[in-house]
Amino acid sequence: RKDIADLELEDQLKKIASFFTNVPYGSRTIDYYTPESWPTPWEIIFRGSLCKSSISLLIFYTLTLLHTKDTVELHLINDGADEYLVPVFNNKFLLNYELGAVNNYSEVKDSFTTLQIFNTEIKQLN
Numbered sequence: 001r002k003d004i005a006d007l008e009l010e011d012q013l014k015k016i017a018s019f020f021t022n023v024p025y026g027s028r029t030i031d032y033y034t035p036e037s038w039p040t041p042w043e044i045i046f047r048g049s050l051c052k053s054s055i056s057l058l059i060f061y062t063l064t065l066l067h068t069k070d071t072v073e074l075h076l077i078n079d080g081a082d083e084y085l086v087p088v089f090n091n092k093f094l095l096n097y098e099l100g101a102v103n104n105y106s107e108v109k110d111s112f113t114t115l116q117i118f119n120t121e122i123k124q125l126n
Helices: 009-022 041-047 052-066 105-111
Strands: 072-078 083-089 093-095 102-104 113-118
Touching (some): 009 052, 009 093, 041 052, 052 083
Antiparallel strands (some): 072 113, 093 102
């Protein structure tokens, strides 16, 4: 986080997205329907329990620590092939939907169904 703290927002997001392209992941390791059971970032790293949703959770935690005054949410989505969590920043940027990409949320939101939304306190919003 310290290395990117002084970058412009979009550059920060691109660096975060790029960093996580190098993280190997496997099958689902968290239950996205029970946020109270979600591991902390340190638990994810220590256990090496990496899946698409736990990587989104790491990105979510990173963004919430970097941008305490912005809106960072986790959306549980279904893209027709799978269900998983993705971080949404200020209702404008979507990360971890496409590996290594920062998507414009309004351009891709019709490509999936949002099943649930969680806020920075990991509470369900809808």
